[in-house]
Each structure stands twice: as structure tokens, then as C-alpha cells.
Amino acid sequence: MAALNIAVVGGGIAGLTAATALSRQGHRVEVLERQSEWPAVGWGLTLTGPALRALRSIGLDQACIAVGYPIDSINNCDVRGVTFHTVEPPSLLGPGEPVMVGIGRPALSRVLREAAQNAGATLTLGAKVVSIDDEGDSATLVLDDGTRKTVDLVVAGDGVHSAARTAIGIDEEPRFLGQAVWRTTVQRPSSIDRLTTFNGQEHSSGIIPISEHDAYVFTTQIVDDRSADADVDLAADLRELLSPLEGEMAALRDGIVDSERVVRRPVMAIIVEEPWYRGRTVLIGDAAHTCAPGMVSGAALAIEDAVTLADELGARESVAGALDAFFRRRLDRARLVVEASEEMTKAEFEHRYAEEHEIQDRAFAALAAPA
Ligand SMILES: Cc1cc2nc3c(=O)[nH]c(=O)nc-3n(C[C@H](O)[C@H](O)[C@H](O)COP(=O)(O)OP(=O)(O)OC[C@H]3O[C@@H](n4cnc5c(N)ncnc54)[C@H](O)[C@@H]3O)c2cc1C
CATH class of the missing domain: 3.50.50.60 (FAD/NAD(P)-binding domain)
Known part of the structure; x- marks a missing residue:
């Protein structure tokens, strides 16, 4: 052509x-x-x-x-950080290559x-x-x-x-699916070297490394209304949503203070x-x-x-x-x-x-x- x-x-x-x-x-x-x-x-x-x-x-x-x-496996944990399901899919790039990549x-x-x-x-x-x-x-x-x-x-x-x-x-x-997803970047704890999810009573959350120094934290939230409230303190709300997390994730959560770095999106x-x-x-x-x-x-x-x-x-x-x-x-x-x-x-x-x-x-x- x-x-x-x-x-x-x-x-x-x-x-x-x-x-x-x-x-x-x-x-x-x-x-x-x-x-x-x-x-x-x-x-x-x-x-x-x-x-x-x-x-x-x-x-x-x-x-x-x-x-x-580079990420090689997914750890699904409860809110205390105890793993109940690990997935180690083969890399589609070939042996020794990453399965996934977290990236900013x-x-x-x-x-x-x-x-x-x-x-x-x-x-x-x-x-x-x-x-x-x-x-x-x-x-x-x-x-x-x-x-x-x-x-x-x-x-x-x-x-x-x-x-x-x-x-x-x-x-x-x-279509709006009745859920919002939240994200923010945090300093990567050295123990977080894979995609890690935490399944709680109310929400699912997780943390994914995106560089040697950074990771992103996400959580989902069931909501009736797809529009975000412009006046909310996004960092405080995200800390609240992550409140069930224990251990290392609790300390990380308490460090989320900058609303400018928090994103909330309706799930469509x-x-x-x-x-x-x-x-x-x-x-x-x-x-x-x-x-x-x-x-x-x-x-x-x-x-x-x-x-x-x-x-x-x-x-x-x-x-x-x-x-x-x-x-x-x-x-x-x-x-x-x-x-x-x-x-x-x-x-x-x-x-x-x-x-x-x-x-x-x-x-x-x-x-x-x-x-
Ligand atoms: C919170 C969240 C987390 C996600 N996490 C993941 C993930 O971990 N992995 C994954 O694979 N996917 C993820 N996704 C989905 C992924 O982000 C999207 O599927 C992807 O960005 C789609 O790319 P796109 O280029 O089609 O659209 P977009 O990234 O939305 O880009 C569209 C571009 O078009 C521009 N534009 C729009 N209208 C006009 C116009 N009229 N004239 C000129 N420019 C215009 C916009 O400014 C924008 O730059 C996530 C999505 C969300 C909301």
C-alpha cells in the first residue's frame, strides 16, 4: 500500500x-x-x-x-499480608524474561x-x-x-x-460499573518485589512496584455515584479505605498525605x-x-x-x-x-x-x- x-x-x-x-x-x-x-x-x-x-x-x-x-509473580493475600494464592504465569517473552512490568x-x-x-x-x-x-x-x-x-x-x-x-x-x-478505583504512588518497601493484592471485607487493594524506588498502591471502592466530589480530601479518604491493612502496609498507608498524587476514577x-x-x-x-x-x-x-x-x-x-x-x-x-x-x-x-x-x-x- x-x-x-x-x-x-x-x-x-x-x-x-x-x-x-x-x-x-x-x-x-x-x-x-x-x-x-x-x-x-x-x-x-x-x-x-x-x-x-x-x-x-x-x-x-x-x-x-x-x-x-520486572515482576514474575502475583501474591494474593488477606489484609494481614498472609498469602493465600500465588500465581507464577510463564513469561510470554521467554524463559528468564519478566512476566509483567510495573511502570509509571x-x-x-x-x-x-x-x-x-x-x-x-x-x-x-x-x-x-x-x-x-x-x-x-x-x-x-x-x-x-x-x-x-x-x-x-x-x-x-x-x-x-x-x-x-x-x-x-x-x-x-x-457503562458505569458501580465501582471507583483509587491509585497513588508511594516509596517502594524493599520487601515488595511482585504484584501483591490484599482482599478485605469491603475492598480489594494492592501494591505494585514501578521502579527501584517507587510503587503504586491501588484500592477499589463500591460507589453509587460515578462523579467524584471535588472537595474531598483524597489522601484522607484513601487512607480510610486502606485502614484494614496491617503490618508494613499500615505504615505505608499512614504516609499517604498528598491528595495531588491520589487519583480516583469511576470504573467504566x-x-x-x-x-x-x-x-x-x-x-x-x-x-x-x-x-x-x-x-x-x-x-x-x-x-x-x-x-x-x-x-x-x-x-x-x-x-x-x-x-x-x-x-x-x-x-x-x-x-x-x-x-x-x-x-x-x-x-x-x-x-x-x-x-x-x-x-x-x-x-x-x-x-x-x-x-
Ligand atoms: C485507574 C486506572 C488504572 C489502570 N490500570 C491499568 C493497568 O495497570 N494496566 C493496564 O493495562 N491498563 C490499566 N488501565 C487501563 C489503561 O489505562 C487504558 O486502557 C489505556 O490508558 C488506554 O489507552 P488509550 O490510549 O486508548 O486511552 P487514554 O490513555 O485515555 O488516552 C487518550 C488520549 O486522547 C486524548 N484525547 C481525548 N480526546 C481528544 C481530542 N478530542 N483531541 C485530541 N486528543 C484527545 C487524551 O487527552 C488522552 O491523552 C487503568 C485505567 C485506570 C482508569
Whole structure:
């Protein structure tokens, strides 16, 4: 296929990975990100085996491992820190390689941005896309300052509340699952060298190393209302949610005092069942499928989407054929993660923790198959 002019909407995990994979194939790519700055602080996330495997396919796995923290197992504990279930999945990268990597969001963004720029992509900040007009064999984007850009293909990685999804006529909206997830970064205790969860009476929480010095703590909370109360003292509320934890985690909890570093997000889910494309606009990442955090796999799906889209554009004669092949390769896998994550959320609500871990084990085993 001849080189295309491609606009990527959104400089998140999906958009930046797509920019690298597509630029490497010779396409001319511009990423349009509405924020005026790249993330300098932020909470961490876990890159699972499928995420690392997809990153390896574009040569970025080692860069992520270098700035993150390699993890080989998951310890599920009670609130006293007593382990009742350990999972040691095989590494999808091969023997001796990490099973997962904990990583700070700013560090991951930096790796992806450098790769995209080195591959020739242009990254533009402060560029909010306000409309997309699809013209069949091209599409015109309008930015909030009135700038118009006509391109051969729009790759929309604009997240869970995607305006691109609505712009191309998909009416499905993300559903609120009655849960909020909280995160903050803390100094990593030397004893925490794996993904560790604590299942309590009310909430599940955990800690995941993201570098030699840092870790992130998370907890879930059952809530009726998806909107966050702007006036709450997030650090105090998070300490309260973590109050059942004992031992080393209790001391760590008491050190959470900076509300600026605490993030609370409503848990949303959507799987777009109809084609993720119309004409020359295609959705990737959370815009097409958003999952609850149980499977820690939203980023994995976003990275796999980006790599698969580039593969299909490289392999097919026509853009239409590539977009359709991309959608068909991705739908079942994305649905599996969205459904398993929601089942885990329900099991957690009812404190069926053993079942929750079984759902996770089954879904991880299925995701070990190539994307
Ligand atoms: C609290 C929490 C914890 C999570 N933990 C994990 C984890 O441990 N592991 C994991 O794999 N996944 C995790 N996830 C899921 C993961 O973060 C997402 O699946 C992933 O970030 C999706 O990437 P994305 O690029 O599709 O969307 P996003 O990361 O949301 O990026 C979308 C980008 O588009 C930009 N944008 C939006 N609208 C416009 C517009 N109109 N014009 C221009 N730019 C626009 C936004 O500013 C943003 O930069 C977590 C999610 C949450 C909320």
C-alpha cells in the first residue's frame, strides 16, 4: 500500500504506539493531543505479558523494562499480608524474561514518544479535535482553534469518552460499573518485589512496584455515584479505605498525605460490537473497548490494537480491507477482556475472591495465545 497521511487523535498509549508502528511502515503520521503538556506526574500501571509481547514486536519491550520494574509473580493475600494464592504465569517473552512490568505512566509515555519521534511521527500538543468529517476516501478533522486537516486515515485513540466514536455514528456509551478505583504512588518497601493484592471485607487493594524506588498502591471502592466530589480530601479518604491493612502496609498507608498524587476514577466498561471504523476513521484502544481494572489489561489491548492495525495496513491492498481485517482480528479478544474484567468486578462485590482469581487465571491463559 502507498504511504498514507495519517492523523492520530490522542497521544495516550494507543495513539503513541500506533504512531510508532505506522511511521515505521513509511506512513506520514501526526499525533494530535488535546493536553498542553505530556504527563510529568501520574500513577502507575502494569504491562502484562501480551502488552510486553506486542511491545517486543516493535522493539520497545526492553526500553519499558529498563524504566519499569520486572515482576514474575502475583501474591494474593488477606489484609494481614498472609498469602493465600500465588500465581507464577510463564513469561510470554521467554524463559528468564519478566512476566509483567510495573511502570509509571510518565515513564511509559516518554518511551512511546521517543520511539514515535525517532520513527518520524510529528507530535502536536494543545490540538483538540472537535469534529471529524468522513469523505469516504479521506477525512477532514477540525481542531478547536479552527485549523482543518484533511488526511487519508484518522486513527482515533481518544479514550473511553471518545468523541470520534460519536462522530462516526456509534451510539454505544460506556457503562458505569458501580465501582471507583483509587491509585497513588508511594516509596517502594524493599520487601515488595511482585504484584501483591490484599482482599478485605469491603475492598480489594494492592501494591505494585514501578521502579527501584517507587510503587503504586491501588484500592477499589463500591460507589453509587460515578462523579467524584471535588472537595474531598483524597489522601484522607484513601487512607480510610486502606485502614484494614496491617503490618508494613499500615505504615505505608499512614504516609499517604498528598491528595495531588491520589487519583480516583469511576470504573467504566464498553465493548463496541459494530465495526470500529467508518470510511477512513478507525477507533483503537479505550475508544473501542474499555475494561474494569481487574485484568490490568487495558493498556495491553491498546498496544495490541496499534500493532495489529499497522500489520493489517502493511499486509492488505486496500485501506477498507485492512480496517475490516483489523476489526475482525481484535473484537473477540477485546470482548474477552471486557467481560472477564466485569465478571471479576461482580465477584469482588460479593467477596467471591477465589472465583475472581479463577476468572483472571482463565482469561490470562486465553490471552497467552497470539493476538
Ligand atoms: C485507574 C486506572 C488504572 C489502570 N490500570 C491499568 C493497568 O495497570 N494496566 C493496564 O493495562 N491498563 C490499566 N488501565 C487501563 C489503561 O489505562 C487504558 O486502557 C489505556 O490508558 C488506554 O489507552 P488509550 O490510549 O486508548 O486511552 P487514554 O490513555 O485515555 O488516552 C487518550 C488520549 O486522547 C486524548 N484525547 C481525548 N480526546 C481528544 C481530542 N478530542 N483531541 C485530541 N486528543 C484527545 C487524551 O487527552 C488522552 O491523552 C487503568 C485505567 C485506570 C482508569
